[in-house]
Amino acid sequence: MSSPQRYSNGVTNVASSDPMGQLLQLDPTLTYSFFDDFHRYAATDWKITTVETGTATEVVGDEAGGVLALTNGTADDDSDVLQLSADGGTTAMETFVIVSGKKAWMKTRCKISDKTQSEFMIGLAKADTTPLDVSDGLFFIKSDGVATLDFKTVKDSVASTSSSLATLVNDTYVELAAYYNGKDTVEVWVDGLKEAELTSSTLPTTELCVTMAVKNGEAVAKVLSIDYLFLCVER
Secondary structure, X not given: OOOOOOOOOOOOOOOOOOOOOOOOOOOHXXXXXXXXXXXXXXXXXXXXXXXXXXXXXXXXEOOOOOEEEEEOOOOOOOEEEEEEEOOOOOOEOOOEOOOOOOOXXXXXXXXXXXXXXXXXXXXXXXXXXXXXXXXXXXXXXXXXXXXXXXXXXXXXXXXXXXXXXXXXXXXXXXXXXXXXXXXXXXXXXXXXXXEXXXXXXXXXXXXXXXXXXXXXXXXXXXXXXXXXXXXXXXX
8 A cells, every 4th residue: 555645845726926825735715615424413503494294303323424314204295404504593594606617516425215205305405495396406306206316407497407317225325426617517426427417507596505305205204314415616
């Protein structure tokens, strides 16, 4: 095994004439991002919207690296929606904007307890209590009644979809990623393999919120588990 490379004088991603040119690390101000590994969870960090005959729960599970488990009640169409909040859970916080000329990245690792009788989505969406049919966003989504996963970009209710990117397996993790090149293309990846490309024609231009949602497709509680979620946009 080779030894790690050591750069005792630092490493940078900006010109020497830049104010950060002598910083001993990469300039963190070139992008803005959200990353959560879910070692802990506070309900007040999220605006939570539930449609439940029972009680939905959001808890950190006992798994290596941390995992957030969203569990619905036991009725058909019960749902649990989380959008990032800045005011203790009252209002969804729309702090991401996809801009032409600026690159963007998305990556998550997740699993669903029932690959067919469930719906879920993870990504960025306009503040909305029903993000499974939101008017603006870009996200991974699984529809009810199928075991296949899609990626969707939506602008003013006009959508582009990469369908059937992967066939899910019950309670089995899948790694999902997307990359916008800042120009004309969104690449979509599943478990390290590029599966599709979309044009940027339906990329939303409005402010978006970090969003996760799960909905039952039958009268049995479904569980969406998120190992991590990373979202990043070039500043």
